[in-house]
Amino acid sequence: MARELSYRDALREALHEEMDRDERVFLMGEDIGAYGGSYVVTNGFLEEYGRKRVRDTPISELGIVGAAVGAAMGGLRPIIELMTINFSLLAIDQIVNHAAKLHYMFAGTITAPVVIRTASGWGQLGPTHSQTFEGWYAHVPGLRVVMPATPRDAKGFLKTAARGNDPVVFIEHSLLYRNRGEVEEPDAGDLLLPLEGAEVRREGTDVTLVSWSRGYYLALGAAEELAKEGISAEVIDMRVLRPLDIDTVVESVKKTNHLVTVEESWRTLGVGSEIAAAVQELAFDYLDAPIARVGSRETPVPYAKNLERLIFPDRDKVVEAVKGVLARNLVSVS
Amino acid sequence: MARELSYRDALREALHEEMDRDERVFLMGEDIGAYGGSYVVTNGFLEEYGRKRVRDTPISELGIVGAAVGAAMGGLRPIIELMTINFSLLAIDQIVNHAAKLHYMFAGTITAPVVIRTASGWGQLGPTHSQTFEGWYAHVPGLRVVMPATPRDAKGFLKTAARGNDPVVFIEHSLLYRNRGEVEEPDAGDLLLPLEGAEVRREGTDVTLVSWSRGYYLALGAAEELAKEGISAEVIDMRVLRPLDIDTVVESVKKTNHLVTVEESWRTLGVGSEIAAAVQELAFDYLDAPIARVGSRETPVPYAKNLERLIFPDRDKVVEAVKGVLARNLVSVS
Amino acid sequence: MTSSGGSRIKELALEKDDLVDLYRQMILIREFEEHAAEQYARGRIAGFLHLYIGEEATGVGAVSAMEDRDHLITHYRDHGYALARGVAPDAAMAELFGKETGIVHGRGGSMHFSDVSKNFWGGYAIVAGHIPLASGLGLASQYQDLGSVVVCIFGDGATNAGAFHEAANLASVWKLPIVFLVENNLYGMGTAVEYVSAVNDMSRKAMAYDMASARVDGQDVLAVREAMQVALEHCRSGNGPYLLESLTYRFRGHSMADPESYRSKEEVERFRKDDPIVLFRNKLIEDGVATQEEFDQIDADALKEIEQAVQFAEDSPVPDPSTLDEFIYADSGDVR
Amino acid sequence: MTSSGGSRIKELALEKDDLVDLYRQMILIREFEEHAAEQYARGRIAGFLHLYIGEEATGVGAVSAMEDRDHLITHYRDHGYALARGVAPDAAMAELFGKETGIVHGRGGSMHFSDVSKNFWGGYAIVAGHIPLASGLGLASQYQDLGSVVVCIFGDGATNAGAFHEAANLASVWKLPIVFLVENNLYGMGTAVEYVSAVNDMSRKAMAYDMASARVDGQDVLAVREAMQVALEHCRSGNGPYLLESLTYRFRGHSMADPESYRSKEEVERFRKDDPIVLFRNKLIEDGVATQEEFDQIDADALKEIEQAVQFAEDSPVPDPSTLDEFIYADSGDVR
């Protein structure tokens, strides 16, 4: 029933299925057609669906998002691509002041079902091309913000987003495109995953690790590492950052009494800050130690490889944070 | 030595002093000249300093900020005005991907000393004109983010910002311009306040209230209300949101053992989330109750007055939150 | 610039009723705006209020040329367009009062009137932000082969924003059916065009996009209507977008807070002398289309309609606080 | 388009040394880029690497016309400009290797070369993002009455971004001394100009801003130099900004990851036949300015210089991790 697909192919499959299903679905973005997509997600789509439905655009992020929102208002189902989340800043007025507001300010009479695909990621790309801004988008009412870690979520979220009626900021990760994972066969029926809900992907009893997107794998790696030392970590993939499913985290913390958040964005006001703030509020009496947050160092990201490695979280830093949290516990117990 | 000045006049005085002091300081922005400034801060400046130094610009937020950064690179000292923080979204690529990055990515050889004045605020202005995004800016390394509550801070921060070498996001508040407060006489010497450091503005023993900008007055009002009931609240004005002076908050919490944050932005990923996350980390053992966060309701802001009132925090909501925090304490004590 | 003149009335093949209706719409808008200003002063309306007084001929002329299937989208100075497109003064005024009976239930206020049932996609408050939306609406029309044209209104000031340029380029590259109607009222808020735009002639900005364009006297309702018909026909025939610049003037301040320090009283008076409503009435009387008495009656009816709208707004209930979390998402789902 | 021809060499009043130096710069850039590509393949360089191969005549011609006091700012395809402006190949190559000896100490990498001591304000990676910066630099020059001109380089693709339009309008309104040099290499990444720009002629985009403009054959180093002199003179004389479009072509992919599915091998071959470096060398030999042997020597020297640069880069230390928090703020202050 299920087979292994790469994250990229899972996205491609979702796009194919939705485009085949509904003529109103179309793609728009820079270099998605003739070039094949900067991360090769839409390669071959231009040849298959033609210029009408696979639209190479000028370098006009603001214009592209605005046109997508307008097209959505007019009855179409745009799925657009902003090459990287760094460039989404140019379009953020359209995302926040338009897409996120329309339904509200026109009292429900207008909808803007636009799916904005974009990619977070890094790898010696320099200060302006290595950022991730999911925390910004997760701040904004009216948006749905998803950040899938697995091929299955990537496919299932994208298909749901394409059929929903709300604007969705769909954040991929350039370092995940080749990751493989199980995804149901298409003939098993439409894989439509609701755009909400965190998932406990690994059960554990001593500490809860919470992350999303690529950070989830760091957390998972740390959990495996910790297991060798007899520490049992529960790992939660947040999956969706707005609405944020804090209940799943709270439930877990009630069991493990320890929490570490892991993310690739800057710690200050990263999504981890919201999770920590909410969990201390909702599970105060269950916490045996302060919630620790692992994030990237508070600096722009340098090009030099040796420096860049030190900026982002990795498995070891997560392991260290967990040990810090648990050690404190031991100390206060002793 | 000190006299009462309005927040607006304090800003005007700072601009005057800095423009008189340094020919390289100039103003740029939409309607700051002939119109007098949308919040009347720069009224009369065009007549006094002329078109060269008081530059009315096209409606080009991105272009204005970029030009200011470029002018700063070229040796000038631009102080620009973006009418409201809502419009800053159009310029955010220049603020985050350029102003905040230059010094770093060119290894310290280039500086971008630009002061970006803008205003937060609300008052039946509708969904797109009532937002505040200080949390976004406070997320970004390389920026200095100030949000003065008092006329004295407004003046002192602006003067320092005008002489500093870093980009400063200077967030005023449209509902504070008429607020009056003590400010030293100009002949007492230049009022140059460092762009860092929170301030305990009211001492108390039972609970710490943390806020900034207009929220500070809500916190203060709540503290006075609480005093009537015998609850002693310490009130901290954060003043600067990046770098964030968490130590002052931690010190206070070590004394009061209770914390409530107050802000006008959406709670989720508002600055309060960072403060709560950091304080639970740094003062875990001192907290007798979960940190409560008061923020605006998680919806776009409606025009209708009766609805709008319900969206934003007010004194009563802060009082209620404090009581909730303290009540919990009583419960767990009993 | 298209010249105006009563002699063209016949060429336009407009019946008396149509002509009189154009007048009726203009005076209705004028009364609406005057009353809105009054209610603002009385504290019943708050926030931003951008009046269309002085510019009625542009809005009424433009909308009168549109078909029902055509789409209308505009900036925040949107009352005139809403009324011209058929929004009831009651619902419009109630919106200004922040009432549940308002056209968008008190959510949007003055800057966000809309009525999708009339293909009126609303007013928008971020200058130039709606222009890319117009390109998208145009794309939707073209994609679905609907034959409808999008009319997008914005000011001289908006033409300096990047959003306009990105949207115009997209529209031209894809030959989208969109009329970009620029209301050049000489100022963007308090800033005169010549200080902030490299060219005073807005239609010249179309050249960078190989876009057809024209200028029209925006104070002449028939000239606007005619120019708009040409523009719509151009777009409907698949020739791509069209930029129409309407030369107009606002008689009031930019919004209610405007000190008007940037222009002289004399300048305003000069323009007020050529009030587009008075001009049109005089012309219709001169040409024998209708009599002074008929117009007096129309004026009186408009006044009454607007007074009733004010009463309606005043009597209407405010939105129910229990609806505070409505309209955030279109689909159900937990909201944090 | 300005026509090119060896006969103009004399009119340009260039000495043999100057002419040969133009050649030397072009071949130096070519060797630098070829070696960078090689080192990228060997894994010594990573991330984005945008080569200037095929476009050398534009950069070298343009920079050769600039005075020392003039300012240079460009997009990410910046190696050629850095070298033409006098950045040492050692420091440039070391930057690609992410070494402490790199021109910006390994912080910026390929896309962010800069050298303020040479008024080279750097390469920028957000398409069109640096164009408003150029307007600001131009303002600084005008404000301080420095007589310097800003030269701002970007591609055809960037002309579709709002940032370009806002910056161009500002520059024109304020008559700032800026040459906007558009390298029209027919593609923005993998998208051909005609699919995404309403006009193919980039210089036409200047008209919306009442800006002087011209087109030049970007593969002819002398033509570029001459056109640039005209542009600089225009700006320096206080006539406001100038848009110069240089028609060029990149021989390699957009960056190292480019599948080049959007253009044919034949097309690339056709352009490669008119290699600007070969053309110029042949012309100089034909005109008797220098001999084949002299050029062979220059080529050999360039090769050696670049090989040494590679060695230098390889031998250099990586940045000290203890400097990780440097350069975040210019002023001291707590950093969280």
Ligand SMILES: Cc1ncc(C[n+]2csc(CCOP(=O)(O)OP(=O)(O)O)c2C)c(N)n1
């Ligand atoms: C992006 C943005 N910047 C600034 C403003 C503030 N503002 C509102 S209307 C306006 C002037 C617009 O002028 P114009 O486009 O000529 O339209 P007009 O009001 O004259 O009809 C300005 C600057 C805004 N709403 N949005």
Ligand SMILES: Cc1ncc(C[n+]2csc(CCOP(=O)(O)OP(=O)(O)O)c2C)c(N)n1
């Ligand atoms: C705002 C933004 N959007 C997209 C990109 C990705 N990107 C990098 S270069 C490029 C093409 C630029 O084309 P052009 O301006 O013609 O310059 P060329 O590379 O051809 O010299 C694109 C789309 C980017 N860096 N910045």
Ligand SMILES: [Mg+2]
């Ligand atoms: Mg105007």
Ligand SMILES: [Mg+2]
């Ligand atoms: Mg190009």
